[in-house]
Amino acid sequence: MKRRLFTAFSCLLLAFIPAVVNASGAREANTDRRLEIFSWWTAGGEAEGLEAMFSIYRTRYPTVSIINATVAGGAGSNAKAVLATRMQGGTPPDSFQVHAGHELIDSWVVAGKMEPITFIFRDNGWLESFPKGLVDIISYKGEIYSVPVNIHRSNVLWYNKKIFADNHLTPPRTLAEFIGVAESLARRGITPIALGDSGIWASVHLLESVLLGTMGPARYKGLWMATTPWDGPEVRRALKTFAMLLGFVNADHAALSWDGAVQYVIDGKCAMTIMGDWAEGYFKAKGLTPNKEFGWVPSPGTEGSFIALSDSFGLPRGAPDREAAVQWLTISASREGQDAFNPKKGSIPSRTDGDRSLYDEYQKSAMDSYKSDIIVASVTHGAAAAEGWLALIQDTISTFVSDRNVDKAVTSLTKAAAQYTKK
Ligand code: GAL
Numbered sequence: 001m002k003r004r005l006f007t008a009f010s011c012l013l014l015a016f017i018p019a020v021v022n023a024s025g026a027r028e029a030n031t032d033r034r035l036e037i038f039s040w041w042t043a044g045g046e047a048e049g050l051e052a053m054f055s056i057y058r059t060r061y062p063t064v065s066i067i068n069a070t071v072a073g074g075a076g077s078n079a080k081a082v083l084a085t086r087m088q089g090g091t092p093p094d095s096f097q098v099h100a101g102h103e104l105i106d107s108w109v110v111a112g113k114m115e116p117i118t119f120i121f122r123d124n125g126w127l128e129s130f131p132k133g134l135v136d137i138i139s140y141k142g143e144i145y146s147v148p149v150n151i152h153r154s155n156v157l158w159y160n161k162k163i164f165a166d167n168h169l170t171p172p173r174t175l176a177e178f179i180g181v182a183e184s185l186a187r188r189g190i191t192p193i194a195l196g197d198s199g200i201w202a203s204v205h206l207l208e209s210v211l212l213g214t215m216g217p218a219r220y221k222g223l224w225m226a227t228t229p230w231d232g233p234e235v236r237r238a239l240k241t242f243a244m245l246l247g248f249v250n251a252d253h254a255a256l257s258w259d260g261a262v263q264y265v266i267d268g269k270c271a272m273t274i275m276g277d278w279a280e281g282y283f284k285a286k287g288l289t290p291n292k293e294f295g296w297v298p299s300p301g302t303e304g305s306f307i308a309l310s311d312s313f314g315l316p317r318g319a320p321d322r323e324a325a326v327q328w329l330t331i332s333a334s335r336e337g338q339d340a341f342n343p344k345k346g347s348i349p350s351r352t353d354g355d356r357s358l359y360d361e362y363q364k365s366a367m368d369s370y371k372s373d374i375i376v377a378s379v380t381h382g383a384a385a386a387e388g389w390l391a392l393i394q395d396t397i398s399t400f401v402s403d404r405n406v407d408k409a410v411t412s413l414t415k416a417a418a419q420y421t422k423k
Pocket of ligand 1: 258278310
């Protein structure tokens with residue numbers, strides 16, 4: 001009886017322990033335990049998706065406070081440098097967003113900065129719940145090193161349905177049609193393509209779609225394996241097309257972020273944009289419905305191919321609260337976590353058993369394509385090449401966007417490839 005009274009009293013007491021308010025305004029339990037999750041998800045859709053997973057964590061572990069450590073800047077354009085400084089300085093967060101593939105393995109795992117987390121998959125019986133191809137690119141020497149929380153598609157063209165209907169246009173399926181549609185929009189005084197490359201990655205993102213659309217999946221894969229030359233006719237052709245497309249983008253592209261560019265499509269300031277399907281999360285966060293106000297097609301020339309990338313979370317060595325980090329990773333790997341996160345994020349679950357009924361029309365189409373298309377890796381988002389190689393590509397494209405000099409770009413892209421591939 002005494003014991004029961006005591007329990008009731010402690011519950012009452014707990015109810016009055018003051019809560020603190022975190023940066024995002026959410027109330028957290030006031031305890032010493034903290035789970036710091038580092039990411040660059042600050043825009044509409046991505047922030048909501050992250051919050052949906054936080055909410056599961058809070059319900060399960062109410063005594064741990066979540067620190068939502070975000071550094072704004074699409075594709076980690078600012079976050080990655082901040083993370084590198086922290087990792088080098090021995091002050092890692094408990095877990096951080098990292099792209100599956102080269103970004104994870106080359107940058108962090110080989111350098112000995114991560115703990116293997118195969119046990120999370122094994123202990124929960126999840127070793128078979130993820131596609132083998134994906135497990136391969138998060139593994140090193142037989143151990144798994146991160147939890148892939150989604151699959152994103154990079155090669156998508158999004159368009160404003162009203163502009164297309166008003167101008168009797170159909171979304172372009174080939175690169176030639178893309179230029180044709182852009183020309184007719186420009187003639188009518190409408191800026192055809194929205195680009196927000198204040199982080200140069202957004203231009204590289206557009207280029208990867210153009211490379212694939214120009215040469216097809218087998219030759220595109222060869223770019224990363226030294227079987228397709230960077231100084232051959234296809235890359236030249238792709239760069240010429242890319243230069244033409246740059247002639248149709250909004251004048252303020254260098255001052256705009258990726259979500260700013262998507263907003264231009266929403267506002268009717270531009271007719272279309274090529275962006276990964278986190279754009280879908282953004283459209284929805286702004287209250288739009290797929291296939292009502294906005295439509296999509298594979299980036300021109302890429303039908304039948306799926307440029308894939310995956311956001312994942314890992315366990316850095318020296319995570320301040322390892323136990324909380326493992327709890328977070330377990331939620332990220334779970335069906336419940338993925339089905340809370342991805343419907344808002346615009347991506348599809350990386351698990352093969354996600355609940356399809358929770359996903360919208362666009363996402364169902366992405367699920368189908370992921371099953372039937374040829375999968376190739378995104379270079380812009382860490383899957384296809386080492387970060388050092390990507391940095392050299394970004395430098396080249398940064399210059400190319402202003403000088404449009406194909407020969408110069410070919411020379412420097414070829415040099416970059418030679419540094420990172422063995423013939
Ligand atoms: C990508 C990332 C996506 C999304 C996007 C824009 O690199 O994989 O999840 O966050 O950047 O920031």
